[in-house]
Amino acid sequence: MNFKYISVASGSSGNCHYVGYKNTGVLVDAGLSGKKIKENLEKFDVNLENVSGILITHEHSDHIKGAGILSRKYDIPIYANEKTFQAMKDKIGDVKEKNIVIFKNNTKFSLNDIQITPFSIHHDAVDPVAFSFDDEKTKISIATDLGYICDNIRKNIYNSKLVVLESNHDVEMLKMGPYPYYLKRRVLSKNGHLSNEDAGKFALELVEKGTQKIFLAHLSRENNFPELAFETVKGILKSKNIDIRKHVELKVLDRNEASNLCIV
Template sequence: MIFCSLYSGSSGNSIFVASENSKILIDAGLPGKSIDAALKEIGEDPKELDAIFVTHEHSDHIKGIGVMSRKYDIPIYANNKTWLNMSNSIGKIKDHNIKVMDKDVVTIRDMDVINYPIPHDAASPVGYSVHSSGKKVSVATDLGCFTEDIKKNIEDSDVILLESNHDIEMLKFGPYPYNLKRRILSSIGHLSNDDCGSAIVDMMNHKYKRIILGHLSHTNNYPDLAYQTVINVLRENNIELQKDIALTMAHRSRPSSYIKI
């Protein structure tokens, strides 16, 4: 399998996942030309995409999905509530490309794409785990808290993109209005650096993992701060870098964390 974060952050998100016979995007939250450019930068042809899977209807996850679907005739998969809440924002989609997920698993050739609920202030948000040929990758961002259901779905993954959205002190004393701060800190908001570290500790199960920290806030976080905060939590719990875990960062504005499994 191949896993690559094309973009990750509060300004837009998109992840490329490929198996031997299938290629998909999870979200396309930037303009279509930006998604095109990122795919071409990693040597992939947008025309070969089999599907786009949507986590939820917020603009930083859906901005480019309509353009990509129309330009390359790509099916879009989302659950019913997400479709109802995003249909007016993505333009006209051909009927045969409107795929309403009504099951936990969608099979695309040799790839099984599993969706599971996540706690976020959207209509019916989901995370995704992708299986193929005995390998598994997962995307879990936009989490107000790390639940047992999320843990169950992703803890046995080879690669996990996990949210490390904000530093709590930066958020509390930063420029956001009070109501927005409350929303981000709530159980349906976003996962902090400290909570991200604790989530990683909670799902360590003696299987070597590649963890990618993603969806960082541009206003309330810094990559170095997120990375060091998570490392500190891991060290406090006797988890060793390279021996037990590989930890990297997803870049906000370009492809990163290109991993072959």
Template sequence: MSLHFSVLASGSTGNAFYVGTDKHSLLVDAGLSGKQLELLFKEIDREMKNLSGILVTHEHSDHIKGLGVIARKYKLPIYANEKTWKAMEANIGDIPTDQKFIFQMGTVQTFGNLDVESFGVSHDAAEPMFYAFHHDNKKVVLITDTGYVSDRMKGTIENADAFVFESNHDVSMLQMGHYPWSIKRRILSDVGHVSNEDAALAMADVIGDRTKRIYLAHLSKDNNLKELARMSVKQTLESKGYVVGEQFDLYDTDPKVPTKLAYV
């Protein structure tokens, strides 16, 4: 069984991502209740007890809400960098020492036949980082919760077989919406979230010959729509010379419904 994955949940209300090979599987973030996560796993016909561990991207509640509960129930190791551990420990309850592991930014951890490469992003958290997954010359990248995509990030994530890429908001919807200006300013900042257009411009720089799937992730429930995100990203990519639907496909993600298991 090749490298495969599912975006279990994605959005401002909670995030979780499953990735695996024939021998090892990981959960990235646990931003929903333990019960919700268990139901999502059932929907993709997987069992949490078989996980090799949980990776954490950063300490915001929509990424760690169910982390402690799930880790304790299934005795799963948790991997996060030191600053993220310090920032989230008070919110996840007691975790046994033998389940706590450090995963430093900019390093690679190996889980059997699955290599995981961590890289930093630009977000208002202690030390946020995301991951590129490698197995049998295949590569899947997860990148959300960043205010912009730097050249350094692009160098790490380029030419993946599949991207799960933040497409958080439509700028006009955000500017005209009901959020206080302080929150709007945070979202639009370099440590906030990328817009549909900025996401597409970054994608245009990292899509390669191997790229076949792009999932638009972490959509704002108040400042975006699936159809709008898809249309904006498609138009921007096509303005850069890409042919969406032929070279690669765009996929939606959802806060409550997992994507079908995809194999690369």
């Protein structure tokens, strides 16, 4: 069997991904309005009635904005770790008791047909995670909001066929840009976001470990643009003779629209 992946939207103002396997579909985050998530999914013929869970990475609003509304309207369970759920519950409104499912970091669980591993990452949230999905043969991973690439990320993501990877900012654009000093420091810190250059360096490791598709995600509106993220990562891969046509498929996810339907 194959995994189906759709980027519902990915950028610093709203994140949501769809992963399907056999008869189960899940969302990773729901950081746009419920209406926008519904519309974007419909472009690829996915109905929210067929979504079995919303997996939450962390409590920042660009990841949870639509979670409560979708849970109430379509009776979808929300999956999060305990600390994240406590940090987000006042922001998402009332959710039925049965639609709150608590998982443990770094412990695989199954949601109907899908095996899910939430793994700890470094970011300025209470207990942030990224997710990988696997069926023993094929693995795909979605990792954004990464302060830096730690060994727990490597352990969990290596050998994924598809990796959705944060490529948040260009360091020079960020330094020269409009953000106040404290925010610049936050983004650049070990609990901030991954730069294009660091995404490129990690992309090198991923290709060596067998990754065939890398989709760059969570681009900052102020401190990045798609061509720059793409060219930076492509350049780093090329410096080690990795050709983005021959060895790996490299793409940038759309910030606002559904994009990059793929089957792996």
